Amino acid sequence: xxxxxxxxxxxxxxxxxxxxxxxxxxxxxxxxxxxxxxxxxxxxxxxxxxxxxxxxxxxxxxxxxxxxxxxxxxxxxxxxxxxxxxxxxxxxxxxxxxxxxxxxxxxxxxxxxxxxxxxxxxxxxxxxxxxxxxxxxxxxxxxxxxxxxxxxxxxxxxxxxxxxxxxxxxxxxxxxxxxxxxxxxxxxxxxxxxxxxxxxxxxxxxxxxxxxxxxxxxxxxxxxxxxxxxxxxxxx
Amino acid sequence: xxxxxxxxxxxxxxxxxxxxxxxxxxxxxxxxxxxxxxxxxxxxxxxxxxxxxxxxxxxxxxxxxxxxxxxxxxxxxxxxxxxxxxxxxxxxxxxxxxxxxxxxxxxxxxxxxxxxxxxxxxxxxxxxxxxxxxxxxxxxxxxxxxxxxxxxxxxxxxxxxxxxxxxxxxxxxxxxxxxxxxxxxxxxxxxxxxxxxxxxxxxxxxxxxxxxxxxxxxxxxxxxxxxxxxxxxxxx
Numbered sequence: 360x361x362x363x364x365x366x367x368x369x370x371x372x373x374x375x376x377x378x379x380x381x382x383x384x385x386x387x388x389x390x391x392x393x394x395x396x397x398x399x400x401x402x403x404x405x406x407x408x409x410x411x412x413x414x415x416x417x418x419x420x421x422x423x424x425x426x427x428x429x430x431x432x433x434x435x436x437x438x439x440x441x442x443x444x445x446x447x448x449x450x451x452x453x454x455x456x457x458x459x460x461x462x463x464x465x466x467x468x469x470x471x472x473x474x475x476x477x478x479x480x481x482x483x484x485x486x487x488x489x490x491x492x493x494x495x496x497x498x499x500x501x502x503x504x505x506x507x508x509x510x511x512x513x514x515x516x517x518x519x520x521x522x523x524x525x526x527x528x529x530x531x532x533x534x535x536x537x538x539x540x541x542x543x544x545x546x547x548x549x550x551x552x553x554x555x556x557x558x559x560x561x562x563x564x565x566x567x568x569x570x571x572x573x574x575x576x577x578x579x580x581x582x583x584x585x586x587x588x589x590x591x592x593x594x595x
Numbered sequence: 596x597x598x599x600x601x602x603x604x605x606x607x608x609x610x611x612x613x614x615x616x617x618x619x620x621x622x623x624x625x626x627x628x629x630x631x632x633x634x635x636x637x638x639x640x641x642x643x644x645x646x647x648x649x650x651x652x653x654x655x656x657x658x659x660x661x662x663x664x665x666x667x668x669x670x671x672x673x674x675x676x677x678x679x680x681x682x683x684x685x686x687x688x689x690x691x692x693x694x695x696x697x698x699x700x701x702x703x704x705x706x707x708x709x710x711x712x713x714x715x716x717x718x719x720x721x722x723x724x725x726x727x728x729x730x731x732x733x734x735x736x737x738x739x740x741x742x743x744x745x746x747x748x749x750x751x752x753x754x755x756x757x758x759x760x761x762x763x764x765x766x767x768x769x770x771x772x773x774x775x776x777x778x779x780x781x782x783x784x785x786x787x788x789x790x791x792x793x794x795x796x797x798x799x800x801x802x803x804x805x806x807x808x809x810x811x812x813x814x815x816x817x818x819x820x821x822x823x824x825x826x827x828x829x830x831x
Contacts (some may be wrong), residue, residue, distance in 0.1 A: 459706030470695030510730035
């Protein structure tokens with residue numbers, strides 16, 4: 360619950376499938392929402408277009424905070440490093456990890472929450488992410504929440520709500536489809552083209568999620584991986 | 596101890612007296628230092644000039660990270676709000692508090708530490724600050740440290756070292772004078788003029804600190820407060 364009347368939340372919006380599901384969830388719960396997106400020097404800038412369209416779809420306010428994380432460097436999502444494939448779900452941290460990204464994003468969300476007297480910050484981290492990205496793990500999220508409570512001037516009741524935390528991609532997609540989340544507006548591909556590549560880890564995870572959930576992905580792909588082509592044929 | 600050979604640290608450099616004392620301390624302990632300053636839309640931009648000169652004085656590398664915190668708003672140090680006087684040391688949070696500033700700065704320092712394989716981050720927060728600013732309190736600092744350890748990919752031994760944490764301003768100045776910290780290059784005034792104003796909370800705290808430590812402040816002031824004029828006379 361926010362400190363004002365009614366429930367207010369800041370929802371971190373990447374333009375991707377997970378954060379859009381969180382947004383659909385928050386809307387369904389009756390929250391008054393301010394979206395927060397980051398223009399952080401990502402190569403896949405098209406995701407900012409997606410989050411804009413999704414905010415328009417729901418008619419919510421959305422702030423875009425500019426912070427050039429390329430100043431720190433060290434990630435293939437911001438630097439010119441070849442994107443690593445096939446590392447999601449392993450113990451190593453993939454090189455698509457942007458150093459301290461969620462820490463920085465949640466800190467900034469905390470600043471907005473403080474100024475706007477909002478207690479709830481929602482983020483779409485989930486079980487699939489946190490196998491590879493340390494700043495998606497539940498113990499990180501709870502420590503970050505404590506840090507914000509201690510470090511912000513007024514927001515001692517601040518909560519970081521991660522409703523997808525223990526869900527798999529297919530569970531997320533089932534929930535989002537039930538909530539009529541506008542998945543056709545989302546963008547997940549790491550390569551950042553107008554059409555999704557269908558080859559990168561993010562595309563593969565997404566298509567596998569739709570297949571397992573028993574739905575079709577409404578966005579366009581340059582090409583489908585073999586498993587998804589087979590799935591399309593079985594459903595014909 | 597850093598993970599590489601020798602001790603390495605990132606020192607947050609505001610160009611002020613406290614962070615310059617931390618730097619002098621780190622140098623005296625033999626750390627190999629990378630300075631980190633923030634161009635965050637502060638009205639007192641002159642402090643960036645100061646931190647540059649201080650880095651040159653010590654011959655250390657220094658990164659300047661640009662992040663416009665005016666995007667968040669809510670502080671007289673970034674917005675056009677009249678600077679509040681006489682609130683330091685009281686229970687209220689002064690309006691010179693920038694929402695989530697230290698949380699954001701330490702998160703970004705964590706990103707740099709991660710990329711450069713440095714474990715030690717040093718910051719000049721101290722007992723005087725944390726009476727008013729929540730993100731200077733010891734329990735915040737230890738929670739932030741835990742958050743960085745959990746959220747960063749490789750830096751599980753990351754430490755936030757705050758050597759001034761329990762020191763008063765006069766104790767800090769005594770330490771800095773012993774270490775020959777280049778206080779003549781520092782800038783503390785909230786108003787951001789070439790000469791310090793001698794009137795704002797930051798100037799008053801600084802001059803009181805020098806007086807109590809038994810030293811003279813080497814920087815120039817537009818005018819001295821009465822107590823400092825008296826002090827100058829007794830020392831003649």
